[in-house]
Amino acid sequence: MKICGYREGHRSGQDARPEWLEEVTLLATPAELRRIAAFLAAAADEMDRVGPGYGHEHLCDRQPGFDDSPQLVVVDAATPSL
Template identity: 60%
Template sequence: MNIRGYSDDGQSGEESRHKELAEINLFATPAELRRIASFLNKAADTMQRMGANYGHEHLSDRQPGFDDSPHFVVIASGRADD
């Protein structure tokens, strides 16, 4: 597993490149963590079911209330954009 992300430096995702992160910190409520855990479990199920056809999923597309949060994206390991 790699943890990668973009900085919030005003550039779009197309202009930035993934940077490997040494650590992530989630400042969240217990309810938010449970919704993130549910998203991750469902993403794992979808990834397993779809196999090589799985691309990526955004938390904000699957769980209400994360629209104004930083993008939280699950990408299948081994993808070209990984």
Template identity: 60%
Template structure:
């Protein structure tokens, strides 16, 4: 991603250009009605909302930071991680999965 900014005393404007050949973050998921299905189809999401307590958000942030460290350490061997597998107390929560962008 390249960022170009123009500054004046009154306005800061930035244009962001994405390199379409490089991976970028996407949000995907499936509905709660599909949770127990043998097969389900992920759909791309435009937005997500986390309804959580401050404690839960801090634990999610720690999980995301650890996942980023694991991606750096493992490189191309990194596949994915589940919040519920890494942070106690999220076993019965909706699944939050981090995967490497491809």
């Protein structure tokens, strides 16, 4: 597993490229963590089901209430590059 991300305010720039991160900290409530866990489990199931054609999924598209949160995106590790 690898983790990458954008600094706040830099994702929308034309030259924006994700940076590899060593650590991620989630400031979340227990309810949010449970919804994130459900999203991750469903994404893993979908990744298994679809196989090599799996693209990516956004938390905000699958779990209501995360529209104004930072983006959490799941990508198959077999994807050649980001």
